[in-house]
Amino acid sequence: MSSMEDMTCPGEAQQWTYYDGTSRRIVTTDQETLFPSGELIVSQTDTEGIITTCNDAFVHMSGFAKEQLIGAPHSILRHPDMPKAAFADLWQTVSAGKRWSGYVKNLRADGGFYWVYATVIPKIRDGKVVGHTSVRREPSRDKVNELAEVYARMVAEERR
Amino acid sequence: MEFAISPDVNVKNATDWFILNTKVQRITGLQFHPTAYNDFADLHAAFEEGRADLIYANAADTAYLVRDKGFIPVASAKSVAKEAVIVVSDKSPYHQITDLKAPVTAAATSSPDIERLCRIMLEPANIVYGDVELSIRPNPVLVAKALLQDQVQVGFFPEEAFDELSSMVRMQLRELVRSRIYVVKSSLLVSPRLADQVEMLWQGLDGLSKDPANAELLAGLGAPDGWERLGQEDVEFMIDLMDALSQEGEAPRHRA
Structure with missing residues (x-):
């Protein structure tokens, strides 16, 4: 079963269209999973944003099975409360071979969410960018509260 | 050849590192002179002056040695991560x-x-x-x-x-x-001068791990379960991870 199929869990459903024009039914709830102190979520993607490796913390926090994550686009975690501009900035930055850091609200497989402080760096091998390494760590709650308001305003603006 | 022992390895067991040096000499047939460094400034000066051919390096030094100096990963302690x-x-x-x-x-x-x-x-x-x-x-x-x-x-x-x-x-x-991160490790690295010794060295270290007579030595070195092969991609991944964890304002301290 593809990981990008419609979500069928209980919650508020909406049709969501991704940057590449694909669309699926996503479900969201107000259930937050807090980031476990002392842990890191680590994953790698190819240049197209397809997940190639991930650690156990990623599996646990996202609620997906590892088999669902490997081979899926990283946008499987995209929460509708995140503004498109934030991801545009991320991709513009990492495509230029630079490091990007920011606070991200991610969508879980069960419709819940979790906040992270994410850093994405280009994966350079033999002088070529062959993908990206993404490391997510426990965010400051003050920053999360601040960014949640900023993102809500940006999303409202984008939906006008 | 020089065997550089980093200040942040288990210094109370410096003798064990000297014993390992002897075993490495037997494995490779080369003479190694072991030096246990007490501070990083001296160790980093050794890097710059080409006085390190074999080193068990922390992740920060591994990043510099692999990416900037062409060092080659050989092994790391099996099932042991720095937390x-x-x-x-x-x-x-x-x-x-x-x-x-x-x-x-x-x-x-x-x-x-x-x-x-x-x-x-x-x-x-x-x-x-x-x-x-x-x-x-x-x-x-x-x-x-x-x-x-x-x-x-x-x-x-x-x-x-x-x-x-x-x-x-x-x-x-x-x-x-x-922390429960699991992937930050010290790495046994060799300089490019020893590139043709990597496989022989690994085979020898693997042999040490399998001989019960070395159990006490390996425990003293912080590798109670022996050594595991460390490939180029393993170490590149760890370097990327450590790079992603660096903070704004942090000085590049691994350079001499």
Whole structure:
């Protein structure tokens, strides 16, 4: 079963269209999973944003099975409360071979969410960018509260 | 050939590293001169002056040696990862990381990997690089002493060093958070001059791991389960991870 199929869990459903024009039914709830102190979520993607490796913390926090994550686009975690501009900035930055850091609200497989402080760096091998390494760590709650308001305003603006 | 022993390996077992040096000589048929460095400035000078051909390097030095100097990964301790613990005095008013407020005073031993892990574990309290006034102490017991004498608010410890403190000292300390990252490791590296010795060296180390007579030695080296092969991609991944964990304002301390 593809990981990008419609979500069928209980919650508020909406049709969501991704940057590449694909669309699926996503479900969201107000259930937050807090980031476990002392842990890191680590994953790698190819240049197209397809997940190639991930650690156990990623599996646990996202609620997906590892088999669902490997081979899926990283946008499987995209929460509708995140503004498109934030991801545009991320991709513009990492495509230029630079490091990007920011606070991200991610969508879980069960419709819940979790906040992270994410850093994405280009994966350079033999002088070529062959993908990206993404490391997510426990965010400051003050920053999360601040960014949640900023993102809500940006999303409202984008939906006008 | 020079065998450089980093200041942040288990220095109380320096003799074990000298024994390993002898075994490496037998494996390769080459003469190695072992040097146990007491501080990173001297070690980094050795890197620059080409006085390190074999080294068991922390992750920060591994990044520099592999990416900038062309060192080749050979092995790492099997099933052993570096984890860090942030600790306060038992009398401290801080019971969780988010109780802390910037600026913070901290004590630590000289171990860049542990320092980096601890600094990121302070981030949930909005404590960034410039908010930590860090003083380096010669050993973990003196980090504990700094906490007990109320000289600093928090202590940064390698997990195994904290766990090995005496029960009397530990009773007077309280753990705030412990990392569970699993991938930060020290790496046994060789210089490009030894590129054609990598496989022979690995085979020899693997043989050491399999011989029960070496169990005590391996435990002393911090590799109780023996060695595991460390490939180029394994080490590149760890370097990427450590790079992603670096904080704004952090000095590139691994360069001499």
